[in-house]
Amino acid sequence: MEDTIVYAHKLSKTFKQKEAVRNVSFSIAKGEVVAMLGPNGAGKTTTLSLVLGLLKPTKGKVQVFQQPPQSMHVRERIGVMLQEVRMMDGLKTKEMLQLFRSYYPNPLALSEMIALTGLADADLTKKVEKLSGGQRRRVNFAVCLAGDPDFIVLDEPTAGMDTTSRAKFWKTIHHLAERGKTILFSTHYLQEADDTAKRIILLHQGQKIADRATEEIKHQLSRQYVSFRLNGKLNRAKLDMPDVLAIEEREERIYLETKNTDALISYIMQHFSNAYDLRIDKGSMDDVFETLVQGSREK
Amino acid sequence: MNKILYSCIAEVKRAIRNPYYVLWSLLIPVCFYIIFTKVFTFNDNAADQALWEAHYLMSMAAFSVMGSSVMTVGIRLVQDKQQGFITFLKVTPLPEYVYIISQMVGQSVIHILSIVVIFFAGALLNDVSLMAMQWVLSGVWILFGSLVFLALGTLVGTMNKVETASGVSNILFLGLALLGGMWMPLNAMPTLLQDIATWLPSYHYANGPWEIIRGNSPAWNNIFMLIVFLCLFMVLSVYIRRKQEGL
Ligand SMILES: Nc1ncnc2c1ncn2[C@@H]1O[C@H](COP(=O)(O)OP(=O)(O)O)[C@@H](O)[C@H]1O
Ligand SMILES: [Mg+2]
Numbered sequence: 001m002e003d004t005i006v007y008a009h010k011l012s013k014t015f016k017q018k019e020a021v022r023n024v025s026f027s028i029a030k031g032e033v034v035a036m037l038g039p040n041g042a043g044k045t046t047t048l049s050l051v052l053g054l055l056k057p058t059k060g061k062v063q064v065f066q067q068p069p070q071s072m073h074v075r076e077r078i079g080v081m082l083q084e085v086r087m088m089d090g091l092k093t094k095e096m097l098q099l100f101r102s103y104y105p106n107p108l109a110l111s112e113m114i115a116l117t118g119l120a121d122a123d124l125t126k127k128v129e130k131l132s133g134g135q136r137r138r139v140n141f142a143v144c145l146a147g148d149p150d151f152i153v154l155d156e157p158t159a160g161m162d163t164t165s166r167a168k169f170w171k172t173i174h175h176l177a178e179r180g181k182t183i184l185f186s187t188h189y190l191q192e193a194d195d196t197a198k199r200i201i202l203l204h205q206g207q208k209i210a211d212r213a214t215e216e217i218k219h220q221l222s223r224q225y226v227s228f229r230l231n232g233k234l235n236r237a238k239l240d241m242p243d244v245l246a247i248e249e250r251e252e253r254i255y256l257e258t259k260n261t262d263a264l265i266s267y268i269m270q271h272f273s274n275a276y277d278l279r280i281d282k283g284s285m286d287d288v289f290e291t292l293v294q295g296s297r298e299k
Numbered sequence: 300m301n302k303i304l305y306s307c308i309a310e311v312k313r314a315i316r317n318p319y320y321v322l323w324s325l326l327i328p329v330c331f332y333i334i335f336t337k338v339f340t341f342n343d344n345a346a347d348q349a350l351w352e353a354h355y356l357m358s359m360a361a362f363s364v365m366g367s368s369v370m371t372v373g374i375r376l377v378q379d380k381q382q383g384f385i386t387f388l389k390v391t392p393l394p395e396y397v398y399i400i401s402q403m404v405g406q407s408v409i410h411i412l413s414i415v416v417i418f419f420a421g422a423l424l425n426d427v428s429l430m431a432m433q434w435v436l437s438g439v440w441i442l443f444g445s446l447v448f449l450a451l452g453t454l455v456g457t458m459n460k461v462e463t464a465s466g467v468s469n470i471l472f473l474g475l476a477l478l479g480g481m482w483m484p485l486n487a488m489p490t491l492l493q494d495i496a497t498w499l500p501s502y503h504y505a506n507g508p509w510e511i512i513r514g515n516s517p518a519w520n521n522i523f524m525l526i527v528f529l530c531l532f533m534v535l536s537v538y539i540r541r542k543q544e545g546l
Contacts, residue, residue: 083383153390
């Protein structure tokens with residue numbers, strides 16, 4: 001219990017008619033890096049807002065550091081980057097970083113924050129509203145880390161960043177994760193979730209449809225197939241072996257689902273002299289996503 | 300404590316750097332002052348004219364400070380809300396009320412500046428001469444009386460759209476100024492409007508210094524009405540904010 005950073009229990013949120021989040025439960029332990037993955041409108045922002053206490057749940061309960069999320073204790077220990085926040089116009093970038101540091105009991109060193117923004121000295125003395133969109137995102141990220149937070153929440157943090165800033169940003173996140181920070185971020189890029197998070201919570205139409213280790217999700221659901229064509233008829237008995245998970249025949253091809261494509265290919269080469277046009281089809285993360293979404297519909 | 304201090308300092312900087320400040324709070328009141336004391340003159344004898352010049356100087360100082368209270372604070376709060384900044388504050392250790400108080404403090408520093416500049420303009424342009432005590436008391440009245448309009452500004456600040464807030468605060472500001480007798484002397488207006496004025500905070504606000512420059516002390520009635528309006532605006536503003544939190 002001590003190590004539980006987030007405890008979300010049966011959260012639901014209804015806006016007027018629209019049910020944006022339905023019955024979502026999860027908890028996050030200290031040091032975990034968790035991605036909340038889902039297409040636009042899946043309910044990621046709403047769920048994060050509930051966790052942060054920015055919205056009141058219609059039903060359910062949420063605690064952060066064993067306390068209500070609005071409590072001062074929580075606010076001093078979290079760092080948050082929300083979608084589309086415009087900071088205080090009229091302040092110079094450096095002044096604003098200083099200002100936010102003054103709000104926290106154990107702030108991050110100013111030099112570290114400046115390094116995080118990646119801004120040149122000239123830009124640090126520019127007013128915040130004069131910065132470009134990408135620069136502003138990075139300033140927001142620095143502000144998010146002003147209190148040297150134990151728990152970091154990021155809502156689609158890379159939206160609007162170019163490829164270079166994006167790579168730099170994830171490098172910093174990996175760094176923070178190594179330092180034992182607990183991180184929860186939302187994204188609709190499968191690749192980002194896969195690269196950075198050890199665990200994925202998959203949201204679809206306001207519901208949680210999967211919550212597993214990233215590796216496990218990929219392993220279990222990235223279906224791999226060996227397929228080939230055959231001169232003659234298939235002797236199914238010869239394929240009765242553990243490496244073959246399922247057999248399917250369509251469009252004059254035979255598809256074998258497997259977790260071990262290498263072993264299966266050499267087996268087929270040895271035992272099916274009439275096989276030709278061998279192919280390996282690996283599922284991408286996109287396929288995984290489709291599969292999970294479909295699986296949840298069938299239930 | 301530090302939080303409040305730094306937040307106030309930051310807001311003072313933001314307020315001073317606001318480009319509209321110079322226009323609305325300094326240029327326009329001073330122009331009005333020149334027009335209505337130098338260009339058009341309504342008084343035949345010198346004593347009346349001198350009194351009018353002092354009277355209108357107080358009107359313009361009150362006008363400037365009232366305007367910047369209602370408009371700047373109101374619009375800035377709505378802007379910050381619309382840009383997601385108020386939401387963001389809720390996940391930082393800075394309480395929203397501290398933020399609002401800082402806005403008021405920042406604006407008050409601006410008000411001190413406006414009062415000094417406008418008083419100087421009067422003294423230089425028209426040789427308005429008052430006793431030191433009268434200058435100070437009028438300035439202090441205008442500064443502290445502006446709390447009423449700052450509270451009105453935070454009420455405007457509960458609106459959701461900058462366009463509405465800006466429209467509403469413009470109408471409030473200009474309506475209050477006109478009907479409160481800040482542009483034209485009240486006794487030049489129809490009696491119906493004069494009666495309406497006695498129910499407006501702007502009249503009670505400006506009447507303080509109007510009395511002071513005549514060597515009187517402000518009526519208790521003025522202070523009482525200002526306190527009533529202050530309470531009304533604060534209660535409404537807090538109530539609406541509470542209600543919006545429930546989302
Ligand atoms: N304030 C709101 N009022 C009404 N509907 C909303 C509101 N916020 C979000 N929604 C709806 O809830 C659903 C989930 O939205 P959101 O959590 O923003 O999704 P995501 O962040 O995954 O893109 C969407 O269909 C959205 O239109
Ligand atoms: Mg979103």
